[in-house]
Structures are given as structure tokens and as C-alpha cells.
Amino acid sequence: MEICIIGLPKSGKTTVFNALTRGKSQIAAYAPSALEPNIGVAKIKEPRLQVLETMFKPKKTTLAEIRYVDIALTARSTRKGSNISGQFLNYLSNANALLHVVRAFEDENVPHIEDSIDPKRDIAIMDLELVLSDLVIIERRFERLETLLKSAKPGERDSFIKEQALLQKIKAGLDKEIPIWQQGLSQEEIRNLTNYQCLTAKPMLVVINIGEKQLPRSASIETELRSACRYTSFEVAALCGKLEMELSQLDDSEAEEFRRELGLAEPALDRIVRLSHQLLGLISFFTTVSSELKAWTIPRGTTASQAAGKIHTDIEKGFIRAEVISFDDLNKCDSIAEAKKQGLLRLEGKNYVVHDGDIVTFLFNI
Ligand SMILES: Nc1nc2c(ncn2[C@@H]2O[C@H](COP(=O)(O)OP(=O)(O)OP(=O)(O)O)[C@@H](O)[C@H]2O)c(=O)[nH]1
Ligand SMILES: [Mg+2]
Incomplete structure (x- = not known):
């Protein structure tokens, strides 16, 4: 199971990726990022495992993991067509869910492509990109179907016509910027769509990357932005990427001491990883074999x-x-x-x- 991290340039994607995976990938305020994606895994911290540890006293505890892929989309050049293509589209299409990092932090040393900080606007820009990308996929299939229909054998016509009708319906929704998962499709329609790997059919978690000064207001920022992206995402969570990345590089006890001093409750990252897990529709079960306590993740x-x-x-x-x-x-x-x-x-x-x-x-x- 894989989650792809997306967002506007310099929103803090790699910072959040490093924090989630305890990685040390290159982050930069100005330089464009490499085309190669960063790939890493995050451990799923399970509060229930702690309880089981005190009960079973295992020699070893193994946590389950989620894979994250961090890609750097280039700045959008035009509103007319989708900017998501080629290799990036491949990564996004293969992901089981998307994690959208949205910049809310103020920092004059980090330029913003739109020259101002406005998370609602940025969410809308990215959502539109995803919709445009799906429209391209669907239009291409539409054209292909027209050709196929011309030379179709009688036995094939019905299924092509059915597919065309479904695509027309989805396209009408996308034209109104309604993501596929919000279009109220039936289970069968969703199944018929899986081959297209449309991006707006994937569950999405929006992560608001806030600055340290905004930390006390993080709950209200979340609530405000949740209403802004009611139609496009499953969940919204705020975290301070920079701080979380720094804390993730410390050992657990040091990090906990810092958190206590800063008055931070549960590590924001543990919550993001847990939400990712839910987003993927996964559940956990546990085994204890030969003194090893182990968490496993499986689809519901x-x-x-x-x-x-x-x-x-x-x-x-x-x-x-x-x-x-x-x-x-x-x-x-x-x-x-x-x-x-x-x-x-x-x-x-x-x-x-x-x-x-x-x-x-x-x-x-x-
Ligand atoms: N002040 C502040 N700076 C941050 C925060 N998160 C990221 N940054 C800075 O923003 C810059 C860009 O961060 P990256 O993580 O490289 O952003 P990105 O989205 O991966 O950028 P690209 O891959 O180039 O699109 C770096 O200089 C980070 O240090 C934050 O929460 N607060
Ligand atoms: Mg990056």
C-alpha cells in the first residue's frame, strides 16, 4: 500500500516526507527538486501495542509500515491543460491514496509560486490539477472508444456504449470540478473505473503545513480548512512540518522531552500515519510468536x-x-x-x- 505526497512547489512535501519516514532527503527553499521521487516507509505507532507489550513482555516488537512516495511537480504553466503527466502521472496513478501538503507557514526566505500564503486557494489549485488530469484520461478513452465502436463486432457494442455513457456521466461531474469519489457512483461503476486509475477517485488526506507560531491555533485552522475542502478530501490535519522533521531526527526520549516543553500532545506524525492507514481502508491485527509481538495491516x-x-x-x-x-x-x-x-x-x-x-x-x- 502506497501513498503519494503531492502539493504545490515548496509547500514542504519533502519536509513532511522526511518527518514521516525519519528520512534525510534534500529540502530546499529555492533550488528545484530532482525529478527522482523520494521513497520511504513510516512505522505505524499503535497505542494498543504498548498495552500488549506490558502483557506479553516480548523480546521484540515489530510495527507495521506504510510506504510514502514524495514527488516534486513543477510549477503549473497553464490553466488550460493538466500539468500532471508522464512519470509523475505514473507515480500518482499507482498510489492507493494521496497526501496533499498545503503551505500555511509564513517564511520570507521560502518563496511561494503565487507570492502569497493562502491555503484555501492552494487547495483549489491542486484539486483543479487533479480534475484536469482525469479529464485528459477520460477524453483520451472517449476518443479511443469512438474508434473502437466504428469497427466493433455486434457482441462488443453494448459494453462500449455502456462505457461511453459512464464516461459521459463522469466527465459532466468533472467539468463542474466534482471529484469522482464525490459523484455518488454505484459500486459497479466504481469497479468499471478502476482501470483508468483516475486521480480524483483516490482517497486524499490534506496536511496543512503550519508554522511554529500557528501551533496554538492548529485545531481551529483544521476546522476552517476542513469546510473549505469538504468535497475533495477525506480528512484534514495540521502539523508543523519543519518542527516535526527536526523532532523525527532525535531519539524518542529526547523528542518526547521537547514535545512536553512545547506543550504538544500526541506526535502529529503518529496521527498522520494513523489517518493514512484509515484512508487506505486498512485495519490491524496482532500476533505473538516466539517472543515477537507483531502488528500486521490488512484491508477490511x-x-x-x-x-x-x-x-x-x-x-x-x-x-x-x-x-x-x-x-x-x-x-x-x-x-x-x-x-x-x-x-x-x-x-x-x-x-x-x-x-x-x-x-x-x-x-x-x-
Ligand atoms: N518556516 C518553515 N519552513 C518550512 C516548513 N516546512 C518546510 N519549510 C521550508 O520550505 C522549504 C521547502 O521545503 P521542501 O520540503 O523542500 O518543500 P517541497 O514541497 O518538497 O519542495 P519541492 O519538492 O521543490 O516542490 C525548505 O526551505 C523548508 O525548510 C515549515 O513548517 N516552516
Ligand atoms: Mg521536495
């Missing part, structure tokens, strides 16, 4: 045998049963032994749908 709706396959194909093949307890039940009992006594440990078959927070032990035969 994954069955026990599919979840086993995530660990090892042999476990999926030789799946017998899964021993399952929900996090809440275990947390109430304080230990597996007590949970067993209370009959809260369940034996489930391969079609059991794994729930968020389940602690699972797979029984298998190889």
Missing part, C-alpha cells in the same frame, strides 16, 4: 486464511484454525490465561473475517 474484510497468507503462504496453505481474541476482551482480562478461563478465546475457521485489533494465533499444518 480480509478472512483468517488470507491474513495467514500475509505472514507466510505455507500458513495459508496449511491453515487449520485461528485462535482469536479481540483486543478489548484481552485488555479487560489482563492476560491470555484469564481470557481462556472466561471463555473469551475463540477458535475460528478460515472464512472468519478478521476484525481490527484481533490478536490471532494461527494453527497450521505443513
Whole structure:
């Protein structure tokens, strides 16, 4: 699962990327960024893992990860056509979700392509870019369909005509700048669209990159901008990219001390990573095997045998049963032994749908 970071030039994309992935990629106030993307992973900090650690006392705890790709779009040159093309479009199309970094920080040493700070305007510019990019994709397919229809065999015509109707409907929405995911399409229509990899069909998280001085107002900034992008994004979260990047380079205890001094609650990054996780429609389950406590992420709706396959194909093949307890039940009992006594440990078959927070032990035969 991959999230692509987008935003106007110099909005702080690489800064946020570094903060999320504890990376050290080049950031710059003036120089244009390299064309090569930065790719890295962020660990998903799970508060529930801490509880499980005190219970199981594992020798090792392994967190689940999310991949982030940071690309640098060049400054938009015209409003007529999409600026997102070629290699960039490839990265964006392949991503499962988008993270849009919007500049709210003031800094006269960092020029803004529009010469002023206006997050609402910037959100609208980027949203329009995504819409334009989708219109290009759809128009191209439209033209192709017209040619195909001319030489179509009778058996093929119906599906081409159906596709044309769907594209027409989507295009009408996009012309009004309504992103695809907001167009109220049916599940079937959405499925028929997956091959196009349209950008406005992807879930999006807007991250407002605020300055240190704005930190006390971060909640109200979030609320204000949430209403501004009600139609285009799933969630809006504010963070101070520069500060978070600096803190991410420290070790955990040092960073925590700084946070306490600055009066910051939960690390903003942990929240962004958690929101990314939700955005992707993922849930977590946990295993404890040979003294290793491990978090896994799976799409909602994954069955026990599919979840086993995530660990090892042999476990999926030789799946017998899964021993399952929900996090809440275990947390109430304080230990597996007590949970067993209370009959809260369940034996489930391969079609059991794994729930968020389940602690699972797979029984298998190889
Ligand atoms: N004051 C302040 N400066 C920031 C903040 N976030 C980023 N910057 C600065 O803004 C400049 C651009 O940051 P980058 O992270 O390189 O921005 P970018 O969006 O990746 O830029 P491109 O890839 O070139 O489009 C750098 O000089 C950063 O130090 C912030 O929260 N506050
Ligand atoms: Mg960059």
C-alpha cells in the first residue's frame, strides 16, 4: 500500500516526507527538486501495542509500515491543460491514496509560486490539477472508444456504449470540478473505473503545513480548512512540518522531552500515519510468536486464511484454525490465561473475517 505526497512547489512535501519516514532527503527553499521521487516507509505507532507489550513482555516488537512516495511537480504553466503527466502521472496513478501538503507557514526566505500564503486557494489549485488530469484520461478513452465502436463486432457494442455513457456521466461531474469519489457512483461503476486509475477517485488526506507560531491555533485552522475542502478530501490535519522533521531526527526520549516543553500532545506524525492507514481502508491485527509481538495491516474484510497468507503462504496453505481474541476482551482480562478461563478465546475457521485489533494465533499444518 502506497501513498503519494503531492502539493504545490515548496509547500514542504519533502519536509513532511522526511518527518514521516525519519528520512534525510534534500529540502530546499529555492533550488528545484530532482525529478527522482523520494521513497520511504513510516512505522505505524499503535497505542494498543504498548498495552500488549506490558502483557506479553516480548523480546521484540515489530510495527507495521506504510510506504510514502514524495514527488516534486513543477510549477503549473497553464490553466488550460493538466500539468500532471508522464512519470509523475505514473507515480500518482499507482498510489492507493494521496497526501496533499498545503503551505500555511509564513517564511520570507521560502518563496511561494503565487507570492502569497493562502491555503484555501492552494487547495483549489491542486484539486483543479487533479480534475484536469482525469479529464485528459477520460477524453483520451472517449476518443479511443469512438474508434473502437466504428469497427466493433455486434457482441462488443453494448459494453462500449455502456462505457461511453459512464464516461459521459463522469466527465459532466468533472467539468463542474466534482471529484469522482464525490459523484455518488454505484459500486459497479466504481469497479468499471478502476482501470483508468483516475486521480480524483483516490482517497486524499490534506496536511496543512503550519508554522511554529500557528501551533496554538492548529485545531481551529483544521476546522476552517476542513469546510473549505469538504468535497475533495477525506480528512484534514495540521502539523508543523519543519518542527516535526527536526523532532523525527532525535531519539524518542529526547523528542518526547521537547514535545512536553512545547506543550504538544500526541506526535502529529503518529496521527498522520494513523489517518493514512484509515484512508487506505486498512485495519490491524496482532500476533505473538516466539517472543515477537507483531502488528500486521490488512484491508477490511480480509478472512483468517488470507491474513495467514500475509505472514507466510505455507500458513495459508496449511491453515487449520485461528485462535482469536479481540483486543478489548484481552485488555479487560489482563492476560491470555484469564481470557481462556472466561471463555473469551475463540477458535475460528478460515472464512472468519478478521476484525481490527484481533490478536490471532494461527494453527497450521505443513
Ligand atoms: N518556516 C518553515 N519552513 C518550512 C516548513 N516546512 C518546510 N519549510 C521550508 O520550505 C522549504 C521547502 O521545503 P521542501 O520540503 O523542500 O518543500 P517541497 O514541497 O518538497 O519542495 P519541492 O519538492 O521543490 O516542490 C525548505 O526551505 C523548508 O525548510 C515549515 O513548517 N516552516
Ligand atoms: Mg521536495
